[in-house]
Amino acid sequence: xxxxxxxxxxxxxxxxxxxxxxxxxxxxxxxxxxxxxxxxxxxxxxxxxxxxxxxxxxxxxxxxxxxxxxxxxxxxxxxxxxxxxxxxxxxxxxxx
Numbered sequence: 001x002x003x004x005x006x007x008x009x010x011x012x013x014x015x016x017x018x019x020x021x022x023x024x025x026x027x028x029x030x031x032x033x034x035x036x037x038x039x040x041x042x043x044x045x046x047x048x049x050x051x052x053x054x055x056x057x058x059x060x061x062x063x064x065x066x067x068x069x070x071x072x073x074x075x076x077x078x079x080x081x082x083x084x085x086x087x088x089x090x091x092x093x094x095x096x
Contacts, residue, residue, distance in 0.1 A: 004040035007055055016043040038064040042066070 004023045025047035038066045041049070041061040049057050 002036055004036040005057070007052055011095075012052075014048065016040060016045070016048055019043070034064065035068065038068050042070075 003013070003017065003018050004019050005012040005017045017040050019036060021036070037060065041057055041064065044057075044061075049061070
């Protein structure tokens with residue numbers, strides 16, 4: 001589990017801000033905090049982001065959606081994701 005976001009110097013413990021990751025993408029060479037933040041922010045409802053309005057996550061979400069796209073399902077539904085996580089994350093990193 002990855003606490004993808006920090007707020008006021010602490011890890012955010014909201015359900016939407018904690019994402020599941022394998023060892024490779026959490027502690028191994030596949031760690032990419034920007035993608036983890038993008039996943040967590042896309043899991044949040046607009047009301048969730050409003051609770052932390054001074055964190056600027058609405059702006060960060062717009063920025064990350066410009067980089068990685070708005071449809072997070074493309075990662076979850078990618079057939080290669082479950083079979084070859086390295087290839088999927090390398091592809092996303094190259095888009096970076």
